[in-house]
Structure formats: C-alpha cells, structure tokens
Amino acid sequence: MSAAEEVVAEGHQAVEAVPKRAMTLGTGTSLVVLAALIIMPVFVKNFIIFQMTMLLIYGLAVLALNILTGGSGQFSLGQSAFYAVGAYTTAVLMEHFNVNYALTLPVAGVVCFAFGFLFGQPALRLSGVYLALATFALATAMPQLLKLNFLEHWTGGVQGLVVTKPDAPFGLPMSQDMWLYYFSLAVVLAIYIFSVNLLRSRSGRAFMAIRDNEIAASAMGVDVALYKTLAFGVSAAITGIAGSLGAIAVQFVAPDSYTITLAISLFLGMVVGGVGWLPGSIVGAAFIIFVPNMAEGISKGLSGAVFGVLLFLVIYLVPHGARQIAILGQQLVGRLRKN
Amino acid sequence: MELFTNQVLAGIATGAIYACMALAVVMIYQAIDHLNFAQGEMAMFSTFISWQLMQWGIPYWAAFVITLALSFVGGIAIERILFKPLAKAPVLTNVAGFIALFAIINSSAGLIWDFTIKQYPTPFGSSPFLGSQLISTHQAGMIGVTVLLLLGLYFFFQYTKIGLAMRAAASVPESARLVGINTSWMIALGWGMATAIGSIAGMLIAPVVFLEPNMMGGVLIYGFAAAVLGGLTSPFGAVVGGFLVGVFENLAGTYIPGVGNELKLPIALALIISVLVVKPAGLFGRHIVKRV
Numbered sequence: 023m024s025a026a027e028e029v030v031a032e033g034h035q036a037v038e039a040v041p042k043r044a045m046t047l048g049t050g051t052s053l054v055v056l057a058a059l060i061i062m063p064v065f066v067k068n069f070i071i072f073q074m075t076m077l078l079i080y081g082l083a084v085l086a087l088n089i090l091t092g093g094s095g096q097f098s099l100g101q102s103a104f105y106a107v108g109a110y111t112t113a114v115l116m117e118h119f120n121v122n123y124a125l126t127l128p129v130a131g132v133v134c135f136a137f138g139f140l141f142g143q144p145a146l147r148l149s150g151v152y153l154a155l156a157t158f159a160l161a162t163a164m165p166q167l168l169k170l171n172f173l174e175h176w177t178g179g180v181q182g183l184v185v186t187k188p189d190a191p192f193g194l195p196m197s198q199d200m201w202l203y204y205f206s207l208a209v210v211l212a213i214y215i216f217s218v219n220l221l222r223s224r225s226g227r228a229f230m231a232i233r234d235n236e237i238a239a240s241a242m243g244v245d246v247a248l249y250k251t252l253a254f255g256v257s258a259a260i261t262g263i264a265g266s267l268g269a270i271a272v273q274f275v276a277p278d279s280y281t282i283t284l285a286i287s288l289f290l291g292m293v294v295g296g297v298g299w300l301p302g303s304i305v306g307a308a309f310i311i312f313v314p315n316m317a318e319g320i321s322k323g324l325s326g327a328v329f330g331v332l333l334f335l336v337i338y339l340v341p342h343g344a345r346q347i348a349i350l351g352q353q354l355v356g357r358l359r360k361n
Numbered sequence: 362m363e364l365f366t367n368q369v370l371a372g373i374a375t376g377a378i379y380a381c382m383a384l385a386v387v388m389i390y391q392a393i394d395h396l397n398f399a400q401g402e403m404a405m406f407s408t409f410i411s412w413q414l415m416q417w418g419i420p421y422w423a424a425f426v427i428t429l430a431l432s433f434v435g436g437i438a439i440e441r442i443l444f445k446p447l448a449k450a451p452v453l454t455n456v457a458g459f460i461a462l463f464a465i466i467n468s469s470a471g472l473i474w475d476f477t478i479k480q481y482p483t484p485f486g487s488s489p490f491l492g493s494q495l496i497s498t499h500q501a502g503m504i505g506v507t508v509l510l511l512l513g514l515y516f517f518f519q520y521t522k523i524g525l526a527m528r529a530a531a532s533v534p535e536s537a538r539l540v541g542i543n544t545s546w547m548i549a550l551g552w553g554m555a556t557a558i559g560s561i562a563g564m565l566i567a568p569v570v571f572l573e574p575n576m577m578g579g580v581l582i583y584g585f586a587a588a589v590l591g592g593l594t595s596p597f598g599a600v601v602g603g604f605l606v607g608v609f610e611n612l613a614g615t616y617i618p619g620v621g622n623e624l625k626l627p628i629a630l631a632l633i634i635s636v637l638v639v640k641p642a643g644l645f646g647r648h649i650v651k652r653v
Contacts, residue, residue, distance in 0.1 A: 097456065099398075144638045151396045152641070154456050155585055156634055158398065162582050163630040282578075286460055293457050326468025333461035334443065337454055 052301065059207060063200050071199045072271065073311065078206045079268045081307035084291040085217060085300060086260035092298025093221055094253035095233030096145070100157030101288045103164040104258040106280035108134050108265025110168065113183040113275040114176050123188045123270050127209065130266040131259040138258020142251030161285040168277035182276025185269050206267050213260055217300060220256070229253050290329060294336055296345025305344040367496075368611045374500035375569075376607020377507035381562035382584025383591065383599035384514070385555040390593050391531040392551035393448070395455045399462035400559055401581030403439075405574060406466050407432040407560030408567050409474050412481060421484045425564060429557050436556025440549045470574040481567035503565045510561060511600055518596075527551060579626055583610065586629045590636050592646020602644065606632065 059078075063071045087101050111133045112126040121129075141160065145153055168177055177183065187198045194201065220226050228249045231239035240246045269275045287310040294309045295302025313332065314325035340346045382400065389397045397403075407428050414424035439462070447458055485502030518524035529537040530547035538544050562584075563577065570576045587606040591598025606629075613628055636643065 091453070097453070099456070099460075144634050147641060148637055151394075151452060151456070152637055154398075154452075155396055155589070156630075156637060159582055159585065159626075159630040159633045162578065163626040166626045286464065289457070289460060293453075297453065321472065324468065324472060326464040327472065330461040330463070330465030330468070333457060333464070337450075337457055337461070338446065341450075341454060 055304075056211075063203050068197055068199045071197075071203050075199070075203045075206050075271050076268070077304070077307050077311055078203075078210045079264050079271060080288070080291065080311060081304040082210050082213060082264035082267070083261050083288050084295060084306045084310075085214065085303040086257045086264065087288055087292045088295070088298065088300060088303055089217055089221070089229075089260070090253055090257035091292060092300075093226065093233065094229040094250060096250060096253060097154040098157040098254075098257070099154050099282075099285050099289055100141075100160035100164075101257075101261050102161045102280045102282065102285035103157075104134050104138055104261040105265035105268065105284060105288075106164050106168060106275075106277075107137055107258075108262025109269035109275045109280070110177060110183075110265075111262065112266030112269045113185050116185055116270075117183050118176065124205070127263050127266050130262045134262025134265075135255045135259035137262075139251050139255035141258070142254030145254060146247055146250055157285075158282070161282045165277040165281055168280070177277075180277065182274060182279075185273045185275065187270065187273050202271055206271070209263065209267065213263065214300065217260070221300075225249065225252065287329075290333055293333065294343050296343035296348075299343075299345035299348075301348075302344040364615065365612075368615050369608055370496045371500065372608030372611035373604055374496060374503050374607070375566075375610070376587075376604035377503045378562050378566045378580060378603075379583045379587045379606050380507055380600045380603025381510070381558055381565070382580055383587035383603045384511075384596055385559040385562070386584055386588045387591075387593060387596050387599040388551050388555040388558070390588070391596070392548045393444070393455075395452070395459070396585070396593075397555070398456070398459040398581075399466060400555070400584070401577030402463050402466040402470075403432070403436070403556050404559035404563035404580075405577045406470050407435075407556070408481070408563035408572060408576075409470055411560075411564055412479065412567075412572055413474070415482065421482060425484075428560055428564065432560040433553040433557045437549045437553040439556075440552035444552075445545070445549075467574050474574075476574055479572040481564075481572045483568040487568075499568060506561065506565060510558065514558075514596075523550070579629075582626060582629045582633075583607075586632045586636075588643075589633050590643055592643025594647045595643065595645040598643055598645030 059074075062074065066074075083101060083105055086104075087098060090096055090098055108130040111130040112123070115121040115126045115129060116123055145156060148156055169180055170177075173179075187202065189198055189201070191201075196204075221229070228239070228244045231242065231244050232246055232249055236246055272279075291303070291306030291310045293306070295304070295306030309332075313328060317325040317328040336343060382404070385400050385404070386397060389395070389400070410431055411424045411428035414427055415421065419427070443462065444455075444458060447455055450458075483499045483502070485498040487497045487499050489497060518528060526537070526542045527547045527550060529540075530542055530544040531551070534544050537547075562580070566580055567576065570580070583606055584603070587602035588599045589602070590606060591600065591602025593599075609632070610625060610628060614625065
C-alpha cells in the first residue's frame with residue numbers, strides 16, 4: 023500500500039463526486055496559469071525571470087519523480103544524481119565540443135535514460151525502503167564520482183565548468199534571461215504534455231498496475247521488469263533534461279551543487295505537490311524554491327529546519343499535498359455553483 | 362605484510378563505528394520496519410551535546426554518560442511525538458518523515474553550534490597502543506568500547522526480561538501484545554537505545570572526522586552498507602557487517618589503484634547495491650517470505 027495508491031483512490035472518488043462542469047474548472051485554471059506564465063516576463067525584472075526559469079526547471083524535475091513514484095510506485099532519493107548527469111552532459115558538450123545548447127538537451131535525455139535504465143536493473147530487485155536506500159546512496163556518492171581524477175579533464179574536477187548563456191536567436195529583441203525562460207517554458211510544456219499522455223497510454227496503465235499490485239499486473243501479462251526499468255529510464259531522462267536546462271540557466275556546474283540536499287528538495291517538492299498529481303509538480307517546485315529563500319532571509323542555515331517542520335506539517339495535515347487542497351477547492355466551487 | 366596488518370587493524374577500528382551505526386539502524390528497522398535516514402544526524406546532535414557539556418567544564422566521562430542519558434530520552438521523545446502517529450502510514454510518508462527529521466536536526470545543529478569544524482577530544486590519547494606502531498590508543502579504545510557495548514547488549518537481550526519482551530515485540534507484535542507486552546513502549550525503548558548507541562558511535566568517531574553538522578553523512582552510508590551486508594533483520598549480522606565493511610573499505614583504499622579517500626562513498630554505494638542484488642537478505646538476515 024503506497025501513498026500514491028491512496029491518493030489515486032481518493033482522487034477517483036473526488037472526481038466522481040464533482041459534477042462534470044467542475045472538471046472544466048481544472049482545464050480553465052491550467053489555461054489561466056499558462057497565460058500568466060507566458061505574459062509575466064514582460065512585466066518583471068531579469069532576476070525574477072531567472073527565478074521563474076528555475077521554477078520551471080525544478081517543476082520538471084519534480085514531475086519526473088512524480089512519474090516514477092506516482093506512476094510506477096518506485097521510490098527515489100537519488101534524483102540529484104540524474105540531474106547532475108544531465109547538467110554535466112550539457113556543460114561538457116557546450117564547452118568542449120561547442121555543441122548548440124538546444125541540441126544538448128536531447129543528448130542529455132538519452133544519456134540519462136540509459137543511466138536510469140541501467141540503474142533500474144539492480145533496483146528491480148528492490149522495493150520500498152531498500153530502493154530508497156540504494157538511491158540515497160547513489161545521491162550521496164554522486165558528487166565524489168564527479169570529482170574523479172581521470173574525469174577531471176572533462177568535468178573540471180572540484181572547480182566545475184562555466185557555461186555560456188545563449189543569446190536570443192533570429193535577432194529577437196529579448197534579454198538572455200527572457201529568451202531562456204521562454205525556451206524552458208516550451209520544453210517544459212512539451213514534456214508535460216508528453217507525460218500526461220504517457221500516463222494515459224498503455225505504458226502508463228502498466229506503470230499503475232505495477233504500482234497497485236505487482237503480482238496481479240504480472241498475471242495480466244504486464245512485463246514487470248521491463249516497465250519498472252522503463253519508468254526509471256523515463257524519469258531519469260526527464261530529470262536529466264531538467265538538469266541541462268538548469269546548467270544553462272545557472273551558467274555553472276560543480277559537483278557540490280548536486281548533493282543529497284537537491285535530491286531531498288525534489289522529494290519534498292513531490293510530497294508537497296501531491297504524489298501522482300502532475301500539476302502539483304509546479305506547486306512543489308515553487309515551495310522548494312521560495313521557502314528556503316524566505317527562511318535564509320530570516321537566518322542563515324534556517325532553511326533546513328523550516329523545510330523539515332513544514333514537511334512534517336504536510337504529512338500530518340494534508341498528506342496528499344496540493345492535490346488535496348485543489349480537490350477541496352474544486353468541491354467548494356462545485357457547491358457554490360449548485361446554490 | 363606490516364602494511365596489510367596495519368590496514369586491517371585500522372579497518373577494525375573504523376568498522377567498530379560502522380557496527381554501532383548499523384546496530385542503531387537495525388534496532389529501529391526491527392521495531393518499525395523502516396530505515397532511519399536521520400540516524401546519523403541524531404548521532405551528530407548527541408555528539409554536539411557532549412561537546413557543549415565539555416565546553417562547560419564537565420569532564421569527558423561524565424559528559425559521555427550525561428549524553429547517553431539525554432540521547433536515550435531524546436530518542437524516546439522523537440518516537441512518541443513524531444513517529445508514533447505515523448505507525449500505520451504508508452512507506453512514503455515514513456520516508457518523508459525521516460527526511461524531515463534529517464533536515465531539522467542538521468540545520469538546527471548548524472544554527473546552534475554553526476558550521477565551522479571543531480576539534481573533539483579523545484579520552485584515550487593518540488599515542489601508539491602498547492608500544493606497537495600498528496594502532497593508536499584511540500583506535501584501540503574505539504574497538505574496546507564497541508566490544509563492551511556489544512557484550513552489554515547481548516546480555517541485555519538474552520538474559521533480561523525487558524530484553525526478551527523487546528525481542529518478542531519486534532518479531533511477533535500481535536502475539537507479544539496478547540501475552541501482555543506493551544509493544545508500543547517497546548518500540549519507544551528501541552528508539553531510545555538506538556539513539557544512545559548512535560551517540561556512542563558519534564562520540565567515538567568525532568576525534569577522527571572532526572565535529573561539524575555534516576560529519577555523519579559518510580558514516581551513515583557505511584552504517585547502512587554494514588546493516589545491509591549483515592542483513593537488516595539481524596543485529597549480530599549488523600555488527601559483523603560493520604567490521605567487514607570497515608576492513609574492506611581500508612583494504613580497497615590501499616590496494617585497489619585509483620581508489621583513494623575520494624572514492625570511499627562510491628565504494629559504499631557499490632557495496633550496498635551488489636549485496637542487495639546478489640543476496641538481498643544479507644549474510645545473516647532472515648529471508649522474508651511474503652504471502653500472496
């Protein structure tokens with residue numbers, strides 16, 4: 023019995039309870055959010071645009087974890103490792119081979135897919151806490167792997183690599199930050215649509231069947247091993263693309279940017295956003311970007327404590343995260359309409 | 362040959378610490394079927410408490426004992442307040458809870474004692490042990506304290522009524538409850554003891570790795586590796602696993618070219634994954650058979 027399972031069960035009941043008209047409310051909200059995301063950069067300063075870009079990027083990384091945990095019911099505390107591989111792929115390609123930044127994204131995706139798929143092989147035999155443990159170890163070991171001596175020529179060792187920020191193409195009158203924002207927005211939207219469709223497809227149903235009951239799924243002819251590693255691969259690929267966007271946006275990669283703290287943040291983002299609910303990813307990402315900023319404003323080193331306390335509050339009070347709040351809101355609107 | 366003996370002995374000394382961590386992890390795992398990702402941070406916090414006590418002028422061994430007592434109470438308090446309500450919650454929620462605890466403890470230690478690296482005293486000194494160049498007195502002390510602790514625990518679990526009750530509550534909770542054991546408090550007791558064991562590990566390793574909020578990260582991973590190697594269901598296995606991992610780590614660092622200090626964590630990772638893949642129950646663990 024996983025949290026994701028409960029979420030989905032509850033979600034179905036809630037969806038049935040709400041009249042059909044209220045469901046369009048969800049679509050309406052998404053359109054409003056999308057419109058806001060498109061218009062916003064015109065009105066704000068470059069720094070805020072940069073933060074919004076990071077929001078999209080982390081949203082993408084949380085989405086990837088959501089597909090893995092919410093979709094196929096596997097844990098990962100090691101997403102920072104895939105994020106790091108993606109970021110480094112882009113940085114190395116851009117700085118050593120002068121590859122165009124846009125072309126590095128698919129390469130990072132493929133590299134991370136392979137990495138995730140291979141890591142998924144041993145992970146196949148693990149479930150629950152064991153998988154959490156193995157991925158936790160992966161995330162802890164990653165910075166040291168990136169510092170390896172014989173890779174230093176490529177990775178820059180402890181120093182890391184500096185990445186040049188791309189200019190807007192075709193002479194568009196845009197700042198670099200704004201161009202990067204729209205570029206990220208396009209990538210994120212494309213992947214979001216892909217993910218929604220993936221979860222609705224045959225493969226997505228196979229993921230969920232495995233999540234809900236592995237034995238029953240295999241009895242129905244789902245190739246459990248294939249789909250579990252596939253989920254790992256897809257999740258890693260998307261995280262890797264998020265990582266490469268992150269490398270371009272931050273203009274810098276270094277081993278110590280990708281520690282276990284990042285993996286914990288992404289995990290936290292998923293729990294806050296609601297496990298298995300894709301739109302929640304962006305809410306979770308907003309949480310993990312803005313809350314530490316505010317906490318650091320009050321006192322240095324406070325962000326971990328604030329994170330922890332809030333995480334406990336979420337677990338106790340709204341165990342299904344933003345999804346629960348969204349469903350409550352939907353029901354409320356539905357009730358108001360009826361009256 | 363002398364290098365080999367030297368490395369094996371040094372490995373046994375650090376292995377003693379891993380054994381303590383692994384034991385703490387296994388005790389909580391036995392009680393509630395979850396891995397405590399915050400175990401290392403709890404040990405670190407205890408170590409800071411003992412350091413603070415010593416700063417206030419309390420002698421080492423007094424501070425040691427007070428810290429043990431405080432950690433014991435603290436562990437029970439954490440279980441009662443934070444994790445008892447999560448007893449029936451799914452795995453994901455529990456993992457999130459441990460992660461939250463990890464973040465809270467790590468960051469509050471940084472807030473209280475800040476992130477600078479501190480020297481931590483050793484009661485054993487660091488001169489050569491018994492005149493031999495092989496190990497220092499501190500390393501010998503680490504091994505000695507761990508062995509004493511393990512013997513104590515062994516007698517506690519084998520020959521006392523509470524020890525028996527705790528074993529019963531861990532292996533068959535329903536039946537234990539039927540014969541009148543308060544299983545809920547046995548879990549809390551397990552937490553308290555695990556925290557106290559962790560604090561011993563912290564205080565023994567602190568002179569080696571120095572005291573700072575992130576000092577236990579690597580130690581915890583090795584503790585996990587040890588627990589997995591020995592089998593998460595076997596306290597004895599955890600101890601054996603701890604010593605094996607310590608020796609393995611040192612020998613790999615000495616004899617495999619390219620593996621220096623910088624690769625220690627990836628080695629632990631490789632170890633964890635290969636054990637889980639080849640023999641998921643570990644060396645001494647029970648193989649868990651699930652009913653479909």
